[in-house]
Amino acid sequence: MFEGLTQKFQQIFDRLGRRGVLTEADVDAALREIRLALLEADVHYTVVRDFLARVRERAVGAEVLRSLTPAQQVVKIVYEELVKTLGSPAPLHLAGSPPHGVMLVGLQGSGKTTTAAKLALRMRKAGQRPLLVAADVYRPAAIDQLELLGKQLNIPVYREGPEANPVDIARRAMRFARDHGHTLVILDTAGRLHIDEEMMAELEAIRAAIRPEEILLVVDAMTGQDAVRAAEAFHRRLSLTGLILTKLDGDARGGAAISIRAVTGVPIKFIGVGEKPDQLEPFQPERLASRILGM
Amino acid sequence: LGATEITPALWEELEAALIQADVGVRVAQELLDRLRERVRREGVTRAEDLRAMLKAELRALLKDPPPLNLGRDPLEVVLVVGVNGSGKTTTVAKLAHRFRQQGRRVLLAAADTFRAAAGEQLEIWADRAGVPCIGGQPGADPGAVLFDALQAARARGYDLVLADTAGRLHTKYNLMQELQKVRRVAAKAVPGAPHEVWLVLDATTGQNALPQAREFHQAVGVTGLILTKLDGTAKGGAVFAIARELGLPVRFVGVGEGLEDLLPFDADAFVEELFEDATGSPA
Numbered sequence A: 001m002f003e004g005l006t007q008k009f010q011q012i013f014d015r016l017g018r019r020g021v022l023t024e025a026d027v028d029a030a031l032r033e034i035r036l037a038l039l040e041a042d043v044h045y046t047v048v049r050d051f052l053a054r055v056r057e058r059a060v061g062a063e064v065l066r067s068l069t070p071a072q073q074v075v076k077i078v079y080e081e082l083v084k085t086l087g088s089p090a091p092l093h094l095a096g097s098p099p100h101g102v103m104l105v106g107l108q109g110s111g112k113t114t115t116a117a118k119l120a121l122r123m124r125k126a127g128q129r130p131l132l133v134a135a136d137v138y139r140p141a142a143i144d145q146l147e148l149l150g151k152q153l154n155i156p157v158y159r160e161g162p163e164a165n166p167v168d169i170a171r172r173a174m175r176f177a178r179d180h181g182h183t184l185v186i187l188d189t190a191g192r193l194h195i196d197e198e199m200m201a202e203l204e205a206i207r208a209a210i211r212p213e214e215i216l217l218v219v220d221a222m223t224g225q226d227a228v229r230a231a232e233a234f235h236r237r238l239s240l241t242g243l244i245l246t247k248l249d250g251d252a253r254g255g256a257a258i259s260i261r262a263v264t265g266v267p268i269k270f271i272g273v274g275e276k277p278d279q280l281e282p283f284q285p286e287r288l289a290s291r292i293l294g295m
Numbered sequence B: 001l002g003a004t005e006i007t008p009a010l011w012e013e014l015e016a017a018l019i020q021a022d023v024g025v026r027v028a029q030e031l032l033d034r035l036r037e038r039v040r041r042e043g044v045t046r047a048e049d050l051r052a053m054l055k056a057e058l059r060a061l062l063k064d065p066p067p068l069n070l071g072r073d074p075l076e077v078v079l080v081v082g083v084n085g086s087g088k089t090t091t092v093a094k095l096a097h098r099f100r101q102q103g104r105r106v107l108l109a110a111a112d113t114f115r116a117a118a119g120e121q122l123e124i125w126a127d128r129a130g131v132p133c134i135g136g137q138p139g140a141d142p143g144a145v146l147f148d149a150l151q152a153a154r155a156r157g158y159d160l161v162l163a164d165t166a167g168r169l170h171t172k173y174n175l176m177q178e179l180q181k182v183r184r185v186a187a188k189a190v191p192g193a194p195h196e197v198w199l200v201l202d203a204t205t206g207q208n209a210l211p212q213a214r215e216f217h218q219a220v221g222v223t224g225l226i227l228t229k230l231d232g233t234a235k236g237g238a239v240f241a242i243a244r245e246l247g248l249p250v251r252f253v254g255v256g257e258g259l260e261d262l263l264p265f266d267a268d269a270f271v272e273e274l275f276e277d278a279t280g281s282p283a
Ligand SMILES: Nc1nc2c(ncn2[C@@H]2O[C@H](COP(=O)(O)OP(=O)(O)OP(=O)(O)O)[C@@H](O)[C@H]2O)c(=O)[nH]1
Pocket: A106, A107, A108, A109, A110, A111, A112, A113, A114, A115, A136, A139, A142, A189, A190, A191, A192, A246, A247, A248, A249, A250, A271, A272, A273, A274, A275, A279, B084, B085, B115, B167, B169
């Protein structure tokens, strides 16, 4: 693993005429390459800066400078720091008595509705009795979309007429779940911009009404520098409990995950790797770290 | 020697602004290298002048495009393509509304037969825009749906067919082949079709926008970009790399979820807004 990057570093060090012992200048030359890799992976500008400062502090230590294989050492430190930043994989945290509420929130088109169905399928396999809730009354045919997905999976979908308000829908869905023995209530909310005051207030009201165990931000892996701003706003309003990264089946490097971890500190819980309902996987920090470094 | 306002901190600030707008580190460095050269050669010392030069360089990357290849043939076809969730279906509706207001007789083809309720979604939009929509059963061949729509348009005297296609990642070989087939159906059924192929890009997308554009262009010959979700805080700076490498113009921008929320692309305004932060004050 990391042969490409290790080789690149070795070339830099060789060019600098170093054998085994590195100066601060050598480390900085290597870190410039890391900086490029992280920025090309869409890690946020300031998050990259802070990350490199941490790596530098460790890399300039005596341990590395005396090492016989300095390139490997620097790469190892970068990788370890990256894995550490990405955090440990975390399952859904469902404490207390059922039914447990799970709210999916995020920007438009990030993959919330699809992920709601995926999550319901996954949790049913884990022994839960899920209920999907159509709380997006705005997007044309959003309710139909969730209902069709539920039908395909044979998972009940709670829906109301188009005139109903999402806060009431959420409240009544919880009652319905309690009455019908559902243990898990997964709420599909409408996509919204983090700067849309009214729509963000709606999410706060839903949260207050049903007190969900989990509020998960669903983020498109292709997201660029704006990820930080959006995630920060959602976190400030809702105190997120986790993150789901979608569309990782493409070739996006997914650096937004690091940025969002850095500004919210919430764990990454799952990744979406396709359009089909079974294409949701637990998050693995090592794999994502490799991907972000471009290997 | 007069003091110069062009300090390392200023260069860093400009780099930060470019990268945070998703311009990308390579394009940013290229632009700044060229500016460093010019600053030296032209003896620029004022920060304000440097900023103006940067904006002019960015603006020059967005060459003014030729007019749309529309408004000549009796029946014209526009294919709308892009990755999942970028805003294709909504944009098709906005385009229908726009062209209808310009006096065109518009018909929609719901060639996304894959995603749950994609057809229903477009139908609701078609109603709102006051245009007909031809679709197919879930799982139907999208090429066949487009073919039906083109036949219907011809029979009923419509002159512009806007085709919504399923979202697909540009890395999926089979799905890109399917899209090529849809294009061939259009070409066979209508002379000169597709007249335009528009790639819908989400403005929040970062460096992945370039490979998206590359692969869609390679597969179906993209003629223009539509940048959606510019009503958020993302700047959409990825289009510079696309313009530089592929020469594709931005034709429209999406600025909301309503029928009216589509604007013709304004390159000057776009470059200006690149340097404004979310609250509207200059960075
Ligand atoms: N390739 C791929 N596509 C995905 C994934 N997750 C979701 N999608 C697709 O992304 C598109 C948008 O997904 P939706 O679930 O409708 O997104 P949403 O967040 O509910 O959208 P809004 O409700 O409009 O905000 C659809 O075409 C999905 O099939 C994934 O992991 N991989």
